[in-house]
Amino acid sequence: MVAVTSEPAPPTTVNAPTTTTAHPPGPNRNIGLIPTASMITNAAIAVVWLWVPLTLLLVGISSIPSVIGFALAVVVFVYLMRGVEWLERLRSEAVFGMGISVPPRNISRYEGFQRWLHQLWLDISSARFWKGTAHHLLRGIYDAAVTVVAFALMVFAFAGPAAAIAIRQSDDDAGLRFLSPPLAFVLAVIALVAAAAILVLAPALDAAIDRWLLSPSPTAALKFQVNxxxxxxxxxxxxxxxxxxxxxxxxxxxxxxxxxxxxxxxxxxxxxxxxxxxxxxxxxxxxxxxxxxxxxxxxxxxxxxxxxxxxxxxxxxxxxxxxxxxxxxxxxxxxxxxxxxxxxxxxxxxxxxxxxxxxxxxxxxxxxxxxxxxxxxxxxxxxxxxxxxxxxxxxxxxxxxxxxxxxxxxxxxxxxxxxxxxxxxxxxxxxxxxxxxxxxx
CATH class of the missing domain: 3.30.565.10 (Histidine kinase-like ATPase, C-terminal domain)
Incomplete structure (x- = not known):
């Protein structure tokens, strides 16, 4: 528009342009030190952070009888998830370099408070918003689960044989007496290899989750073009x-x-x-x-x-x-x-x-x-x-x-x-x- 006068536009919505610079990921970007470090870091953050959006969601649902509390929870949740989606895209590009296209976002053409309220509704009713929310929760749960399993295997790999030997030498018949030291050493090696494989290969599924939930669907892209x-x-x-x-x-x-x-x-x-x-x-x-x-x-x-x-x-x-x-x-x-x-x-x-x-x-x-x-x-x-x-x-x-x-x-x-x-x-x-x-x- 021009820099001289502005009037409330009709109650229609216009779709924001999309970035289309998508290119296939390099063959070695889904595995390696950086993706593994990103997965472990995300797992550590998820242990605490995942409770924040879930708490907001639960507070919003429980506050439905109180309109003000429900509205405040919704506003905070929407802005939080929009910010998280933006950060997730930056992280995905920095870690995997896939250049995922940004789905179209409907932009309100109202002005003032009405524009803000309408934009809030457009965001929360869009597939992009809920896909971004699902992506954040799914990656957090997956990274936390995978990292916990990998570290549990590593703990067993280092502590299992020592525990088996100590229990063999003790007079106590309980505990790990069924696990002989040779078998414990074999299982420790297997656990160590499995933990290393998980930490190295698991980020590939992270990249797949990014492509699945951060990319625009063909239907959404076609609908955007038609609109x-x-x-x-x-x-x-x-x-x-x-x-x-x-x-x-x-x-x-x-x-x-x-x-x-x-x-x-x-x-x-x-x-x-x-x-x-x-x-x-x-x-x-x-x-x-x-x-x-x-x-x-x-x-x-x-x-x-x-x-x-x-x-x-x-x-x-x-x-x-x-x-x-x-x-x-x-x-x-x-x-x-x-x-x-x-x-x-x-x-x-x-x-x-x-x-x-x-x-x-x-x-x-x-x-x-x-x-x-x-x-x-x-x-x-x-x-x-x-x-x-x-x-x-x-x-x-x-x-x-x-x-x-x-x-x-x-x-x-x-x-x-x-x-x-x-x-x-x-x-x-x-x-x-x-x-x-x-x-x-």
């Missing part, structure tokens, strides 16, 4: 509808009155030609000025539909002209742009309209003394980052009003291009409009 395409289609239709109304409004409010005034002035001049030539000439001069003004306003409307300079000379030149126009209207503005190459036409068009509309809002409403436009291309992510800053009064908001369609149109335009749009505009300012646009052609 994203559906949202993009809705955004495109809504954007076109908003743009049509904007053009109608601009023609009705600016060009049409000029043309009506021009026609009236010319008609009045015709009545003066025969009996008051000086007055007729004066009226014709006024008509000439009205015609030039109408042409300027018509060019502005046309520029809003299809800026010629954008197609001919690219985004850099087009934005330079927009910034220069803002300076001519009394707002000092600067442009910081980095574009190594021409971008897809749709991306350049959306970026142009974001900056143009944002600066128009700054000139008309912000009472700002400075505006800064920043455009950066991220080659690694193939994304264009656009931001417009102004130091004027804040309070910009996207509204559903038919009289204020600028920012709403930008929001719809950006989402139609599968981008993200946001507006930060506290009541005292400053205002920052930002958009991230995909550039993959």
């Amino acid at each position: 994203a395409l559906s949202e993009a289609r809705k955004g495109a239709v809504s954007s076109a509808h908003t743009e049509r109304h904007r053009i109608e409004r601009d023609l009705h409010d600016s060009v049409q009155p000029r043309l009506v005034s021009l026609a009236m002035t010319i008609g009045l001049a015709q009545t003066k030609l025969d009996n008051d030539l000086p007055e007729a000439k004066k009226l014709i001069a006024e008509a000439h000025e009205d015609a030039k003004s109408a042409l300027v306003e018509l060019r502005n409307v046309v520029r809003g539909i299809a800026p010629t300079i954008l197609a001919d000379r690219g985004l850099d030149a087009a934005l330079s002209s927009v910034v220069q126009r803002a300076e001519n209207l009394g707002v000092p503005a600067s442009l910081d742009i980095h574009l190594p190459r021409r971008l897809p036409d749709e991306t350049e068009s959306v970026a142009y309209f974001i900056v143009a509309e944002a600066l128009t809002n700054v000139v008309k409403h912000a009472h700002a003394t400075q505006a800064v436009v920043t455009v950066r291309y991220d080659e690694a992510a193939e994304q264009l980052h656009v931001s417009v800053f102004d130091n004027g009064r804040g309070g910009a908001a996207i509204t559903t009003s038919e009289e204020a369609t600028g920012l709403r149109g930008l929001d719809e335009r950006v989402h139609a291009a599968n981008g993200t749009f946001s507006v930060s505009s506290p009541p005292s300012g400053p205002t920052i409009v930002t958009a991230v646009l995909p550039c993959a052609s």
Whole structure:
């Protein structure tokens, strides 16, 4: 969205983009010293830590009659598990290097407290959240069980033969007398080998659990793509509808009155030609000025539909002209742009309209003394980052009003291009409009 106004968006949800940099794990990354150390460390932590989410879950269930207690337990549990999932992904990448793709996350498009509440519901009702929770609990239980078994075998390997010899030499017939020292030595060797095998090979199942529960399911990925395409289609239709109304409004409010005034002035001049030539000439001069003004306003409307300079000379030149126009209207503005190459036409068009509309809002409403436009291309992510800053009064908001369609149109335009749009505009300012646009052609 743009950095000038922001309104509560309709109660729909947009899916966050996903990371798709998944590559198969190296053949030796599932076993070795680091995975084993990670498994033992996780087992030691799990002995204490696993009680925390389980306690929260039990407290939440038992607090259902008390709405406040239940709500607090749910909020803490959700944030705790979201943080744990993030840490688990970092650990998995550091230990196994599998580059597991991040499942899509539904993002609320409400604002304020309603956004927070809705986002909480979206998270707790998502398969990603519960898969992450199951992953954390399953890995903790598995690592703890495997480590306990391995260390029990190692204890027997070192203590078993000594205990068997000591009991043989004692007068007590009880205890391990059935276990002869030679048999104890054989079993100790087997236990030691088994413990070593468990510690070395068990992390492979850890990696399998990571791939199983941290990866997005094919169904979830397909559903995300379908939802994203559906949202993009809705955004495109809504954007076109908003743009049509904007053009109608601009023609009705600016060009049409000029043309009506021009026609009236010319008609009045015709009545003066025969009996008051000086007055007729004066009226014709006024008509000439009205015609030039109408042409300027018509060019502005046309520029809003299809800026010629954008197609001919690219985004850099087009934005330079927009910034220069803002300076001519009394707002000092600067442009910081980095574009190594021409971008897809749709991306350049959306970026142009974001900056143009944002600066128009700054000139008309912000009472700002400075505006800064920043455009950066991220080659690694193939994304264009656009931001417009102004130091004027804040309070910009996207509204559903038919009289204020600028920012709403930008929001719809950006989402139609599968981008993200946001507006930060506290009541005292400053205002920052930002958009991230995909550039993959």
